[in-house]
Amino acid sequence: MSSNRDWTDAFPPLRQLPAEIFSQLREASLIVELPEGSRIFGPGQAPESFLLLLDGTIRVQQTSESGREIVLYRVQAGESCALTTACLMGYEEYQAEGIAETPIRAVAIPRALFDRLIATSRDFRQFVFTAFSRRVTNLFRVIEEVAFERIDVRLAQKLLELAGAKQQVVATHQDLANELGSAREVISRQLNEFARRGWLRVARGVVEITDRPALARLAQHG
Amino acid sequence: MSSNRDWTDAFPPLRQLPAEIFSQLREASLIVELPEGSRIFGPGQAPESFLLLLDGTIRVQQTSESGREIVLYRVQAGESCALTTACLMGYEEYQAEGIAETPIRAVAIPRALFDRLIATSRDFRQFVFTAFSRRVTNLFRVIEEVAFERIDVRLAQKLLELAGAKQQVVATHQDLANELGSAREVISRQLNEFARRGWLRVARGVVEITDRPALARLAQHG
């Protein structure tokens, strides 16, 4: 059993709460653990609580009727599912779905308590609105990129993003297509073109970056 | 001078407020009027208050470097600029811009008072979150359509939406392209194709719908 020991440390705004609410928070919220691949929420599966992610990554994506997918954003450890919550509070049908990309550990704050936190704590409000704000701003960027950016530029960006500090990205061409809302064949062609230019090497399920600067140059719109 | 006479009638949640806050609301908020075409907010122009729209329409759109535009959503009378506000509260740089499509009249609730309303009134929270929820859900639809829907289907949908009950849409091809984040030539071609099929007639700056059912059939994915 995971105890509620120390998790509030990860969320400074919570430490500012009045003692009474703070103890309610420890009592009423529970720590949930879910295996990789779990569907955290999705159409017709409204979340019943506000999630604070302690460990792991949640991928939020959308699937079209034709089966094509696009990744909207990721929730990382230390962040909250703020958009989900807003939809929860607003009763609206949430269109996207959230998948655990890794095993995850999260705090689930029940709806009623969430409402009380919002009412009570200015810091908590700030925390929630900031999270909203970041997500929405990011959504705007997604729209802009899908609508106006070339696919090679977007692919270069995404490869660098997914690689992080590492030199390789573990993903199939289909996975990359799903990231960008594109089609597998398109990604395959672009990757082969990148490989032909010596920017990377492709193997089954892996892309190994060999010329980061070149990718970066293309990514920032060159 | 517009007095603060009756505007709260348009927003039922406000009527539930405690008398003290309610009178503050009447005092501290002011009614603003702006002419058509005003830029309400935009990049590098953060709104300083929460807006409740009494009359008119605000178009929220995004412009790419290359000059292409896409309409994200519209704020109608009786609604609020909830997304804007979240970004305001969260200090994030707002990427989109808001333009008055008609002369508008709105109530501007200062930031501090907005915060107090959120803290005080459950109904007000519900109101704000619901508005938020609707916008976000709508943004998800925009992403899905831009990413996955055919341009002819999207154009048919948009024409029906813009026409409303009327039989005509007053807009140039460029305007329609900006609605959808597409290019003028593409829209011209599609409109001519629709005209060839007898679904509409095009004139300079006007599209007259002659076969609504046909457009509707295409719009709902046919």
Next chain:
DNA sequence: GAGGGTCTGTAACTAAGTCACCGAGACAGT
């Protein structure tokens, strides 16, 4: 009624997505 601005038409081209199919590699079971 001339000139300038806005709006639309057109053609040739590039980029992106779709369709249909294939073959190579991985892997499990016998």
Next chain:
DNA sequence: ACTGTCTCGGTGACTTAGTTACAGACCCTC
């Protein structure tokens, strides 16, 4: 090791969407 199956990637022909670069048509004002 052999075989069947499944996933992954390659390929070519095709359609759709967006781009580039014009040319006219319409409209308003002077």
